[in-house]
Amino acid sequence: MGKIIDGKAIATALQERLKEQVAYFAMTVGRKPKLAVIMVGEDPASAIYVRNKIRACEAVGVTSEAYKLAESTEPAYLENLIRKLNADNSVDGILVQLPLPLGFNAKKIIPLIDPKKDVDGFSQMNIGSLLLDDKKGLYSCTPLGIMQLILSTGVDLTGKHAVVVGRSNEVGKPVALMLLQHNATVTICHSKTKDLGEFTRTADVLVVAVGQKKLIKGDMVKDGAVVIDVGINCDENGKLCGDVDFESVEPKASFITPVPGGVGPMTIAMLMANTLKAAKGNVQ
Ligand code: NAD
Secondary structure (H helix, E strand, C coil): CCEECCHHHHHHHHHHHHHHHHHHHHHHHCCCCEEEEEEECCCHHHHHHHHHHHHHHHHHCCEEEEEEECCCCCHHHHHHHHHHHHHCCCCCEEEECCCCCCCCCHHHHHHHCCHHHECCCCCHHHHHHHHCCCCCCCCCHHHHHHHHHHHHCCCCCCCCEEEEECCCCCCHHHHHHHHHHCCCEEEEECCCCCCHHHHHCCCCEEEECCCCCCCECHHHCCCCCEEEECCCEECCCCCEECCECHHHHCCCCCEECCCCCCHHHHHHHHHHHHHHHHHHHCCC
């Protein structure tokens, strides 16, 4: 039987520790860390993510400032808001909720965020820091959370074969770099990979970030593998499900994350960790 990695419990424990560290920061610095969250438009999924991020701020004692801009907002207004927040010393972290509506170019907007305040870790500078193993950088939250979940199993990654399915800039590529930092031998698979199962079957650690329900079946997984399911999809009954067919994979895995309750809660906990890290770097 596989062992379930309880992301919710691990995230809750992490948030408890962060709460103490945030309180210590506030006591020693004389103010709380502050996160500015910008959302453009009315995308319902984004609205839920933003709400959860604000709630997490409240839970750990971070001050949050939400900027809800109409879809009709001029990109120049958003750009100026980011510049204003960059210049505001009381703001430690800036997050622009993605995806942005049509008419906004995230590739142009995200690099405007001061890398020291880029708590999502999406800017070129922070991705460069990750690539160069510069620990001062802010790394992206979902991959950081995935690593915490893997490390929580006690598995030593040194020399292990880690297979990452998905090569997005937000998840696949950064988590592959982090696994490499932990001395795993890393293979990245993607939509053009031929015979995906041939690769996934050799994985000691399998991270799946695709966005296709139940793509990974039991016969594609090696006995004893650690399986991390990043995907968020709806199954045929409208229930939330991952990229991994939990039913057939769980018996083979030594450890496996559920969906929901696996990677998701960790992403927000790591956002709080990044906000505190940015705040510590922002102390004058
Ligand atoms: P994306 O769409 O940017 O990238 C998907 C990747 O999957 C691409 O690199 C593509 O090459 C690869 N892919 C597509 N079809 C494939 C196939 N048949 N075989 C192998 N690879 C294939 O997605 P993303 O932003 O990386 O997100 C992936 C999933 O993770 C989504 O379901 C998303 O909702 C979820 N997600 C969850 C969290 C969280 O906090 N839980 C955070 C980010 C993303």
